[in-house]
Structure formats: C-alpha cells, structure tokens
Amino acid sequence: MSLELKNVSRTFGDNTVVKNITTSAAPGEIVGLLGTSGCGKSTILRAISGLDNDYQGEISINGNTSKEIHDTTGFIFQEPRLLPWLTVLDNVTFGLKGKKQEKEKLARQYLDSVGLKDNEALYPKQLSGGMAQRVAIARALVTSPEILLLDEPFSALDAFTKMQLQDLLLDVWKKYQSTIVLVTHDIDEATYLCDRVVILRGQPGEIAREITIKEPRPRARGSKLLADYKSEILDSLDLNRAHLLSS
Numbered sequence: 001m002s003l004e005l006k007n008v009s010r011t012f013g014d015n016t017v018v019k020n021i022t023t024s025a026a027p028g029e030i031v032g033l034l035g036t037s038g039c040g041k042s043t044i045l046r047a048i049s050g051l052d053n054d055y056q057g058e059i060s061i062n063g064n065t066s067k068e069i070h071d072t073t074g075f076i077f078q079e080p081r082l083l084p085w086l087t088v089l090d091n092v093t094f095g096l097k098g099k100k101q102e103k104e105k106l107a108r109q110y111l112d113s114v115g116l117k118d119n120e121a122l123y124p125k126q127l128s129g130g131m132a133q134r135v136a137i138a139r140a141l142v143t144s145p146e147i148l149l150l151d152e153p154f155s156a157l158d159a160f161t162k163m164q165l166q167d168l169l170l171d172v173w174k175k176y177q178s179t180i181v182l183v184t185h186d187i188d189e190a191t192y193l194c195d196r197v198v199i200l201r202g203q204p205g206e207i208a209r210e211i212t213i214k215e216p217r218p219r220a221r222g223s224k225l226l227a228d229y230k231s232e233i234l235d236s237l238d239l240n241r242a243h244l245l246s247s
Ligand SMILES: Nc1ncnc2c1ncn2[C@@H]1O[C@H](COP(=O)(O)OP(=O)(O)OP(=O)(O)O)[C@@H](O)[C@H]1O
Pocket: 012, 017, 035, 036, 037, 038, 039, 040, 041, 042, 043, 044, 185
C-alpha cells in the first residue's frame, strides 16, 4: 500500500498547526515523523487515518483520495486504550466481523505473535504496561492493516520493554509487510526502525528535512552509522550543541 500526502495543511480556527506537508511512503516502507512536541505529528497522523478529514491538501492511499476512515488502516496510540471490562482475547476480537470461533482463532494467532499466548483470559488491570501495549499491537494487527499508523506507541514504557517491542514491531512488519508511519520524538527509535525519517519543525509544523537511513536490517543499536544519523537529525533540529558551538 502506498501513501501520498500533497500540500497537507491543518488549521483550527485561525491557527494553522501544520503547513504544506508533502511526503510519501512506498509499500512496505517504515517512515518516521519526528519533531518536537506540538509541531503537529499527531495531527498529520489523524488526517492520514481518516479520523480527521478537515484538512487542506490531498492524501491518497494507493492512488485513492477518499477522506473516509480506511478499513485497511491500523492505529496504535501512545497508551493501549483497552476496554477494561473485556479480557485480552475479547479486546483483540472486539470490532472484528465474522463467526466467534474464527475471530478467536485469528486473535490467538496474533496474541501468540506478540508473546501473549498464555494471557488471553486476563483483564487489562492485570497486565503490565508492556503487556497492555502488546495487546494493543495485536488488536491493530488482527485486522491485517495494510497501513499501520503508530503515535508514540512505546513512549510510556521503560527502556528495556521499549526495545523489546521495537524488535517485535520489526518482526511483525517482516511477516505482514505493512506500510508503517511512526510518530516519535525518540531519535534512537527513529534511526533504529525507519527507512526514512521526516523531520518536522516549527509552529506551524513544516518539513525541515527527510533523511534516508541507508543501514540494512538487522541494525545494531548504538552502531557508529546510526550515531552519525542521530547527529545529523540533531543538527537539523538545531539541538546539536557541540556542532553549534564549533560553527
Ligand atoms: N482539535 C484541536 N483543536 C485545536 N488545536 C488543536 C487540536 N488538535 C491539535 N491542536 C493543536 O495543534 C498543534 C499540534 O498538535 P499535535 O497534537 O499534532 O502535536 P504533536 O506534534 O503530536 O505533539 P506531541 O509530541 O506533544 O504529541 C498543537 O498546538 C495543538 O494545540
């Protein structure tokens, strides 16, 4: 599934929060949207998802410019947003169409792939933050989305769980070949996961730069090459103090 944004802007009242966003994602590509708080990352993601259709410009998915909610899109938010009165299994099958038995079979398959095979009968309050976020990932994947939109999906997790789930995301991406748009303000996460990082700046947020991460996968966290990309990204955000002082 390919995704294309042409001159997308969003205004609330007379406040323009994102301006002239033109970018794209090729089928199976992982594209990062990176920028400081308030630069409009979630706004762009909501427009892509069809949850918000009051934007200017054009967004097309596989060449189709409909502003409806696309049923081929999966969404993972910063917090899991599980339904507290449903079990893990029922949270994953919720919203699926079809026979109960088939829905549950499918849900179990995805719970297995996120490492929650034996936890299907638990309720959300019995889960750790990382487990709950895994359920959210399974729930998004069970619909076989061709485009997966992630809004800071790991930012509430501790560093170790975060790394595990980043690797899990790469595993499921390899298996299902979804096109992924990942909103993050974690530069290490962006360089580790993404094929391309779109850097947003300012208010209204505009694209400052796009950087292609040329390192093949699997990548090594903390490799020299990823560190160089990190430095380049910090430069584009005017956050690389050492470089600023020496220039
Ligand atoms: N529904 C809305 N009504 C009015 N203003 C809004 C609305 N949604 C977002 N904004 C404004 O748009 C700007 C961008 O918000 P957005 O949530 O897209 O930022 P963000 O880059 O995702 O930030 P963060 O990293 O903190 O999540 C903010 O100034 C916000 O106040």
